[in-house]
Amino acid sequence: MTDVVNLAVLGAGSVRCMPPVIASLATYFGERPLDIRFWDADDERLDLFDRFARYCFNMNHCGHRLTSSDDWAEALAGATHVVLAIGPNCARKYLEKNGSLLGHGETSHVLVQRAATELIEESGVDASVLSLIDVQPAGRAWKSVDWPGEMSEAEQTAMPHQILRFLNGDEYPHDWFRQESASPLKAWLDAGEGL
Numbered sequence: 001m002t003d004v005v006n007l008a009v010l011g012a013g014s015v016r017c018m019p020p021v022i023a024s025l026a027t028y029f030g031e032r033p034l035d036i037r038f039w040d041a042d043d044e045r046l047d048l049f050d051r052f053a054r055y056c057f058n059m060n061h062c063g064h065r066l067t068s069s070d071d072w073a074e075a076l077a078g079a080t081h082v083v084l085a086i087g088p089n090c091a092r093k094y095l096e097k098n099g100s101l102l103g104h105g106e107t108s109h110v111l112v113q114r115a116a117t118e119l120i121e122e123s124g125v126d127a128s129v130l131s132l133i134d135v136q137p138a139g140r141a142w143k144s145v146d147w148p149g150e151m152s153e154a155e156q157t158a159m160p161h162q163i164l165r166f167l168n169g170d171e172y173p174h175d176w177f178r179q180e181s182a183s184p185l186k187a188w189l190d191a192g193e194g195l
């Protein structure tokens with residue numbers, strides 16, 4: 001049994017996934033402290049959600065340690081748990097930087113599948129994986145959940161502005177904290193898979 005849960009969140013710039021993930025983590029007070037590492041190929045989105053997570057963790061007096069990086073190997077180093085939240089934006093940027101974007105005709109789903117599979121395979125990480133995206137590579141025993149729900153294009157466009165309102169103190173995320181009080185992420189962490 002380890003003393004700390006080393007949690008890597010791949011795709012930490014996901015507008016759909018990260019607000020509920022952050023709310024869940026900000027209200028998670030498990031038996032072991034969390035050492036959380038955010039990774040995303042989009043530096044601007046990574047910075048926004050890093051700042052939002054720190055704000056929420058501070059607001060709830062969590063003892064979680066948070067590091068954010070644009071280096072996926074650094075984020076996955078020593079991970080006991082991995083959350084896959086990679087969206088099309090992150091997948092496209094990662095595959096471009098990695099020189100493996102094939103070009104025309106690939107759907108967003110295919111790009112996400114390729115990026116997630118490459119990241120896990122290249123890292124060689126042996127961790128419990130929770131997929132919040134519709135990706136289940138052959139030969140992998142990942143836990144997949146249909147959470148959070150899909151967002152409309154208008155909701156996705158508005159979400160970064162909502163996060164900035166929280167960061168500016170114009171509104172408070174207490175309702176989000178309540179909504180995620182029994183999230184699948186918290187249940188997965190409490191199950192102790194991979195420990």
